[in-house]
Amino acid sequence: MTNTALDPAAPLVVDTAELGRSAGATVEVVREVVAPEAFGLEVYRVPESAPLAIDLRLTAVTEGVLANGEVEAPVSGECARCLAPIEDTVRVPVQELYAYEGSVTEETTDADEILRLQGDLLDLEPAVRDALVLAMPVTPLCRPDCPGLCADCGVPWDELPADHRHESVDPRWAALEKLRFVDAEGDDGSK
Ligand SMILES: [Zn+2]
Numbered sequence: 001m002t003n004t005a006l007d008p009a010a011p012l013v014v015d016t017a018e019l020g021r022s023a024g025a026t027v028e029v030v031r032e033v034v035a036p037e038a039f040g041l042e043v044y045r046v047p048e049s050a051p052l053a054i055d056l057r058l059t060a061v062t063e064g065v066l067a068n069g070e071v072e073a074p075v076s077g078e079c080a081r082c083l084a085p086i087e088d089t090v091r092v093p094v095q096e097l098y099a100y101e102g103s104v105t106e107e108t109t110d111a112d113e114i115l116r117l118q119g120d121l122l123d124l125e126p127a128v129r130d131a132l133v134l135a136m137p138v139t140p141l142c143r144p145d146c147p148g149l150c151a152d153c154g155v156p157w158d159e160l161p162a163d164h165r166h167e168s169v170d171p172r173w174a175a176l177e178k179l180r181f182v183d184a185e186g187d188d189g190s191k
């Protein structure tokens with residue numbers, strides 16, 4: 001967490017002055033903004049400059065401001081099994097407490113545990129980024145039952161006939177196969 005001063009004009013910075021630090025006061029924040037950077041990893045991410053639909057309610061509480069709602073964003077990535085491109089839209093819940101400067105919460109927690117307001121300003125970016133990244137799959141798939149690629153030719157199983165298989169063409173393997181069959185036939189005295 002940096003201590004850089006927040007820019008009140010930044011798309012994800014919200015001025016909470018109208019809440020007046022009066023516990024229970026609420027304000028809706030409904031905005032469409034552009035992702036300032038890519039969130040996530042190359043295999044599955046919200047691309048830089050993607051539109052983020054922010055739909056949050058900010059509620060003043062004793063110790064700070066609670067941000068609660070949802071964010072919707074496009075994601076793009078690659079299927080971990082068949083490497084096909086994935087284009088999707090995700091909608092994830094956001095819930096984050098921003099502590100007032102000088103509040104007990106601010107003084108008793110580390111800066112990386114709970115986000116802080118700067119004066120009346122709060123930055124939604126870390127809350128939005130965390131919500132999106134936490135919801136991302138460890139193994140992104142184009143569909144839950146994606147059969148992946150044939151290990152021998154690398155062609156997606158979806159594009160191959162059901163009876164697709166590979167014969168051993170390497171003569172050394174062919175020789176071994178022959179031996180194995182001979183052995184199996186010869187080893188018939190066990191029963
Ligand atoms: Zn796939």
Ligand SMILES: [Zn+2]
Nearest residue numbers: 150152153154
């Ligand atoms: Zn194959």
